[in-house]
Amino acid sequence: MPAPLAITLGDPAGIGPEAILGAWARLRAEGRAPQAFVVGGPALLRACVERLGIDCPIVPIAEPAEAVFASAAGLPVLAGLDGLPTPGCPSQAGARLALASLQWGVRFALSGLAAGLVTAPIAKSALADIGWNYPGQTEFLADACGRPYRDAVMMLAGPSLRTVPLTVHVALAEVPGLISAELITHKARIVAEGLRRDFNIVAPRLAIAALNPHAGENGQFGDEDARIIAPAVAALQAEGIAAVGPVPGDALFTPRARHGYDAALCMYHDQALIPIKALDFDEGVNVTLGLPIIRTSPDHGTAFDIAGKGLADPGAMAAAIRLAAGMAQARGIS
Structure with missing residues (x-):
């Protein structure tokens, strides 16, 4: 019997619970709901169902294996871990x-x-108040899997674009000092392997973004593109990875350019996240590559300001569930 996907609750004061319920109801109505269960919160989710009128029966289970059979009756939710619904009040x-x-x-x-x-x-x-000392869930998962943080690569995936920020939660002023040829080649190899293993892309094509306007304009606007990025691209090409760059950021995301690569590796957070959110906001998925486990997440935050008001769009959560199921199938574990 194939193992089900595990869906975590997120902060119960945010839109996570209602996004989970809405996504499951949508996938079930479409006949596309994979085997899955929520890790805790049966009473909390049931209260959310009643408050918002979401068509999603809650089926408490005692262990993950029960989800395979319980899903016929509704959304399986692991019992024994629960809390009170406090929308908008972390x-x-x-x-x-x-x-x-x-x-x-x-x-x-x-x-x-x-x-x-x-x-x-x-x-x-909120997690920092109880002793959490990780920049985000990605770093926590890397630690839990016994992998260094640098091996956990964040990829944002949507229907029309995949992007990877090489530096993530750091000040923009720090980015030039953090970019190195070794960082680019290390993460590019992980991305290429992830695209092969989890997306069935046999020969991944990678576009490497420039750091500076016009890729530095022959040193007029900085030398990082010629000194660091171009040699990294050449090294990847020598290894047989189909990489191009440095590609100026203002040309990298045009419709024509997007047809030429399977993922774009970007130098900093907003260079990667602005285009994916502009193009695929309601279907954008955060995928963690480089770990022994599959991990996806909707590419949005807790949205405390709209939590509990029935305004949350479950599209990104539904996309995250679908993508995780597809990755499991690609790995042959579902």
């Missing part, structure tokens, strides 16, 4: 629930009891 109790759901979810994925992990949004500040 708390330490909610942060503890979010963390416990994440911790159990990664254990299930590492043990093979879950085929992969879909994580709902967390509030880093």
Whole structure:
């Protein structure tokens, strides 16, 4: 019997719970709901169903394996881990629930009891209040999997674009000092392998973004593109990886350019996230490459301001669930 996907609750004060319910209801209505279960919160989710009128029956289960059979009746939810719904009002109790759901979810994925992990949004500040010391869920998962942070590569994937920020949560002023040929080649190899393993792309094509306007304009606007990025691209090409660059950022995301690569590696956070959110906001998925487990997440935050109001679009969560199921199938574990 194939293992189900594990879906974590995220912060219960955010839109995670209603996004999970809405996504599951949508996928089930479309006949596309994969085998999955939510890691905790049966009473919390049932209260959310009643408050928002979402057509998603909650089926408590005692262990992940029960999800395969329970899904015929509704959304399987692991019992024994629960809390109160507090939409828009983050708390330490909610942060503890979010963390416990994440911790159990990664254990299930590492043990093979879950085929992969879909994580709902967390509030880093709320988690910091209870001792959380990670920049985000990606770094936590790398640590839990026994991998260095640099091996956990964030890729944003949507219907029309895939992007990878080579530097993530750092000040823009720090980016030039963090970019190196070794960083580019290391992460590019992980991306290429991830595209082969999880997306069935036999010969991945990578576009490497420039750092400076016009790729430095022969040194007029900085020398990092010629000194660091171009040699890294040449090294990747010598290894047999189909890489091009440095490509100026203002040309990299045009419709014609996007047809020429399978993923774009960007030098900093906003260079990667602005285009994916502009093109695929409601279907953008955060995928973690380089780990032994599958992990996806909707590419949006907790949105406390609209939580509990029935305004959250479940499209990104549905896309994250679908993509995790597709990755599991590509790996032959579903």
